[in-house]
Amino acid sequence: MNWFNGILAYLIIWWVVLFAVLPWGVKVPEKPEEGHATSAPERPMMWRKVAITTLISGLVWLGVYALVESDLIAIRP
Numbered sequence: 001m002n003w004f005n006g007i008l009a010y011l012i013i014w015w016v017v018l019f020a021v022l023p024w025g026v027k028v029p030e031k032p033e034e035g036h037a038t039s040a041p042e043r044p045m046m047w048r049k050v051a052i053t054t055l056i057s058g059l060v061w062l063g064v065y066a067l068v069e070s071d072l073i074a075i076r077p
Contacts, residue, residue: 001068009064014057021053 001009026041067073 001065006061006065010057010061013060013064014053017057017060018049018053021049021056024049024052 025045027043028039029042032038032040
């Protein structure tokens with residue numbers, strides 16, 4: 001896996017993991033403020049979710065990298 005494919009794989013993994021992590025810990029307010037969506041979370045904690053996403057994505061990417069480099073999955077023509 002060259003550096004471009006590695007970065008591209010990491011970015012794709014990062015976005016997939018982000019959408020999996022976004023609903024964690026979401027609490028909807030009982031009385032939302034006027035003009036706000038009723039489903040908007042009280043405290044979205046985005047920086048924490050971005051950090052968790054980055055860590056999980058790094059671990060998943062290491063697994064993908066090991067799988068590709070071990071030739072268990074051949075992605076080369």
